[in-house]
Amino acid sequence: MSTLDYLSGTAEKDNIGKEHKKEFGFKIVAVLATLIGIVSLAVLLAYVFTEAAGWLDLQFLTSTPSRFAEKAGYYPAILGSAFVVALVALFALPLGVGAAVYLEEYSRKNFIQRFLQTNIANLAGVPSIVYGLLGLGLFVGTLGLPHGVVLVGAFTLTLRVLPIVIVSSQEAIRAVPDLQRQAALGLGATKWQMIRSIVLPEAFPGIMTGTIISLANAIGETAPLIMIGAATTIFSPPHGLLSSFSAMPLQIYAWSDFPKSEFQHGVLPAAIVVLLLVILTMNGIAVYARNKYYKNKK
Amino acid sequence: MATPKSLHKEFRADLKENSVRGVFFATALVSIITTVGIVVVLFADSVDFFSQVSIVEFFTSTRWSPVIKPIEFGVLPIISGTLTFTFLTALVAIPIGVLAAIYLSEYASERFRRIVKPALEVLAGIPTVVYGYFALIYVTPLLKKIFPEISTFNVLSASIMVGIMIIPTIASLSEDAMRAVPNSLRQAGYGLGITKFQVTSTVVVPASLSGIISSFILGISRAIGETMAVTIAAGNLSRIVNWLNPKEAFLQPVQTMTSAMVEVGTSDVTGTSVAYKSLFAVGLTLFVMTMLLNLVSQRIKNKYREKYE
Incomplete structure (x- = not known):
């Protein structure tokens, strides 16, 4: 240069x-x-x-599994998933929102709160298969519930999704402006009245968004259900809390072992599409609810 | 003046407020009970297991065969399987995740971010059985065209799919860290006349390094605990993986700790057998590994975080 x-x-x-x-x-x-x-x-x-396409039809949605691809169906697994996830919603929503309310509205900023918070963050990072062992050891081993039944599956998945429900509910509750709380207290409301009539209704859309996403995750969970002994293939839908069950991802796992092409390139894709449609729809609803909620806020 | 009646009412109101508080506290305790439950369950059955199988055998034997005779409980093969799978997965997820984070944080328009970020999140929301199916049915045949000797069940295809699944974990946490770097630092760089790429590589990335590294560790911990994709696509063959021979190491089946647990869990072992108890010993090993990684990740994030006010 x-x-x-x-x-x-x-x-x-x-x-x-x-x-x-x-x-x-x-x-x-x-x-x-x-x-x-x-x-x-x-x-x-x-x-x-x-x-x-061509495999996902009414016959597939209404029949029981079969070793013949043309006759194979998804019905018991769909109902199993629906039953379990409904129970998970029933258990996880009150427990998760309750814990979030405690952490945001009641607990002081002290070491107990920090301890609870760290613990929840750590639980969210525990591999799902370990929750399966917890379910197996606690609900089946210690409490003596039968192997692979709906209730044990629902309990196990509830514990699995709880940390996410708590954290997302906390975020929703934190987003409620303090002015609204003070206004309620200023009118003479007790703390519980304020939470019931101001905080929870205001935080509701945010709580629902987090909960729906957690439930969508629960529908895809496989390993914990295998560990508690849920059936990978079953020929009748569950008929009660203590009835054995299978679920959509378990049936997918079972079929992935079938070497025949009609299964690998027909029945399995059909089962996967049903599972994905359910999960993506739930996520879509959650995102839609969140966007609508934020638009209303502005 | 407080009449006895109003006092009574006040007392009742107090009682109600306190019991409501108690109920909320009880729901918060469920997470503590869960942690205690996990630790107790894993330890109790592991203690049982180690009373029948020596802890030395568990950590030094090189054969894992819990159900098929001759029975042997050496955890090394399945740990080596887990490490192999995790290494390959990190090789896919880390570079892609960081580059995506840089693009989203430093280059992308607001509109691009608004569309792409939720789409990236979808990757993390797909169940791992589905990734296992993708790996086995679509990725392995594709890999066969590049490596004709690849086995139908192999660790590489599972790693590629799980790597893609973990991209959003690394990308979104790294992006958060990069966006927390204040603009004044970038402006100082531009003021010195350096380009955007130089600002990114010499200012933004070093300033957010703790967040980026903590995202790596979290991603790695995710991979270690991943179960279904490996179980379906990687073949369940327990062996000590020799990385010095990459073709054999990466193109052949392996068994990870998680897929070994599924294998025992789906066999007909009873609640009193040693094989059943081995589940908890392996589970405890897995739990300790992921828990340590998660704690290290949090520690790095909190301790080395540059504070900008």
Whole structure:
């Protein structure tokens, strides 16, 4: 690089050109990295949906499993999932919202609150299969409930989703403006009256968003249900709390072992599409509720 | 003046307020009971297990065969399977996750973020059985075109799918850390005449490193506990994986701790057998590993967080 270059500015231009190229190249790589997961998933989904076409029909939704692909159905697993997740909602909502109300409205900022909070964060990171062992050891081993029944499945998945329900409910409760609380207390309301008539109604949409997302996760949970001894294939839907059951992901797991092409490229895609439609619809409802809620707030 | 009647009423109101508080406290206790339950259940049955199988055998034997004779309970093969799977998964998820975080935090328009972020979250919401199916039915045949010697069940395809599943975990936590870096630091960089890429690599990433690393650890802990994708796609063959021979290590079946637990859980073992109890010993090992990683992740995030006010 000569002095002349500096004076004429060509050296600087070259340098700038090089940096521009680097900048541009990096930007392309980063965009690709951002989109690669989404694009791969979209391609895979396109495949499953195409393969499910022709297999996903009324017969599939209303029959029991079979070793003949044309006769195989998903009905007992669908009902099993629905039954269990309804119970999970029934247990997890009051427990989760209750804990969130305690942490946000009652507990002082002391070590007990920190301890509870850290504990909840840690529970959210425990692998789901460990919850299966908890269910097996606690509900089956210690409490003596039978193996693989609806109630044990629901209890186990409730404990599994509880941390997420608590944390998202806490966020919803925290978003309620303090002015509204003070207004209620100023009118002479007791704390419980204030929570019941101001905090919970205001936080309700946020609580529901978090809860629906947790329930969608619960529907996809497989490993904990395997560990508590739920059936991977069953021929009748559950008929009570202590009846054995299967669930959609368990049936998918069972069918993934069938080497026949009609199962791998027909029955399985159909089962997966049903499961994904349920989960994606629930997530969609949750996101819609959240957006609508935030629009109303503004 | 407080009449006895109004005092009575006040007392009743107080009682109600206190019992409501008590009920809320009780619901908050459920999470403590859950933790205690996990620890007690895992320990109790593990103690039982170690009274029948020596702890030395458990941690030094190189064969894991809990159901098929000759029975042996060496946890090393399935730990090596877990490490192999986790390593490959991290290799997929970490670079992609960080690049995505950089793009979303530093480059993307608000509109792009609004559309892409929820789409990324969908990746984390798909059940792992479905990822297992994708790996077995679509990814493995694709890999066969690149590596003709690949086995139908192999750890690589499961790792690729789970890696994609973990991208949002790493991307969103790293992005949060990067967005917390104040703009004044970036402006200082631009003031010195450096480009956006230089600002990102020399200012933003170093300033948010603790958050980024804690997202890696959390992602790794996720991979260690992942069960169904490995069970379906990686083949359940317990062996000590030799990384010095990558083809054999990554293109052949492996068994992880989690898939070994599913195998025992779905076999016909009874509640009194040693195999049944081995579930809890493996579960305890898994629990301790993930718990340590989660604690380290939180510690790094809290301790080394640069504070900008």
